[in-house]
Amino acid sequence: MKIEAYAVKQPGGKAEPFAYERRLDKNEVLVKISHCAIATGDVQMMNNAWGDSKFPLVAGHEIIGTIEQRGSAVEHLKNGDRVGVGYQLAACFHCEFCWDGNEQFCPEQKVIAVDFPGGLAKHIIVDGRFAFKIPRELDSAKAAPLLSSGLTVYAAIVRANLPENSKTAVLGIGGLGHLAIQFLHKMGHDVSAFSRSREKSEMIRTLGGEFVDSSNLSANTALTRKFDFILSTLNVNFDLNAYLQMLSPQGKLCVVAQPLNKLPLNMGLLYDYAQRTIYGNYTGSRKDMTNMLAFSAKHNIQSMVEVMAFSQLNEAIDLVKKGKVPMKMVLQNTD
CATH class of the missing domain: 3.40.50.720 (NAD(P)-binding Rossmann-like Domain)
Known part of the structure; x- marks a missing residue:
């Protein structure tokens, strides 16, 4: 299927409309994105600060949206569920790290902007085991940065x-x-x-x-x-x-x-x-994610955010680059 997104085509470039083809596997879900944060790490990836960015690059690794389609093997989620997606999109689930519950160290892991396009898009496809239900107590915009930060x-x-x-x-x-x-x-x-x-x-x-x-x-x-x-x-x-x-x-x-x-x-x-x-510390495990979201919901832990529309994407990126966002910038998709 065609995924409509926004990509940077060269280091330091502007985000432009971009489309790519992606097939939905049996373990995957299609998420319609409602909110995506832009973090300093996203800007560094856009600038190829670490030397592993691949262009065209679709950044955005703190994502919230709703399930629109599911693969045949996905049983713990249903269409319409509000879910969060972080930096990691997949793991092998058969290596020693995955067996120990440390999927974030899996040598075959797939992550945003290095292996797959991210959340500056209308949709994203992710292994359903890395799509996490968002507790009802959490606001989508304020909860988006929880998914990685x-x-x-x-x-x-x-x-x-x-x-x-x-x-x-x-x-x-x-x-x-x-x-x-x-x-x-x-x-x-x-x-x-x-x-x-x-x-x-x-x-x-x-x-x-x-x-x-x-x-x-x-x-x-x-x-x-x-x-x-x-x-x-x-x-x-x-x-x-x-x-x-x-x-x-x-x-x-x-x-x-x-x-x-x-x-x-x-x-x-x-x-x-x-x-x-x-x-x-490199990100966290799936268990860490589940526990963190539950703890945040119980204690009302949410991010301080500035919300802008996806149509203001490049303006938002510039604000993050210049350090003019007090805490976190979150883009909202109104389509």
Whole structure:
């Protein structure tokens, strides 16, 4: 069948109408897209920042829509169901990672913009096992960023296995960070939010965090060995060693975004009178997704969004590129 979409045909180019042919397999569903977020990661893919983009490129990896057609083997979904689709579209379901419930590490996985076109379109076809029912309590526009940004930070936090009332911190209060504050707060943790933007302090407080000015870290010695867990959502250069010094002796630092430049690391901070850990997190499993959506519905965790029409696609992309979107940009399909 023909899928109508919007593609960037060269790095840094404008999104243009584009159509491609796609057959519906027995395990797949056809989703009519109502909402799709544009994230910094989408812009990086459009610019081929990581060197693996394939053009023409249809970006958009935080998608909500309704099921219009199902393959013959899809039984857990029905036409008309409201579902969410994230970065991963398929897995083999027979490798060791899939058997262990870690489909996100499947060597045969298929992901948006690298393997298949994404959500800047009227429809998308996805393996039905990667289409997730959206709880009725969640608004479609505000829930769309949960499908990747929310999943990534939620899975990262769960992996830390923190005891209740842990001292935690979030670096970078943007599309990922403002969701991480909410998750940590609702999980019962004390949350500090590091940002250079003092104008975000009231918003951070409302979300459940305490603002910390990150423009002069060396002046705040009270933060030394304070935190059990630090989550970095920063995609710009930052002082990694300064934050490692803020970890408790057995504290953990998780990174879910990558600056384009390499960061220097003082290895001694990991073991000198300490047993600190640095780890990363790549998206999340299907179980993580289901648990994250249920937790978000229960605790009213949703993204702060600016909504624009699909007809304003390139204007919306430019706003994201220029950093003029406070949190998340979401496109709404009114067709």
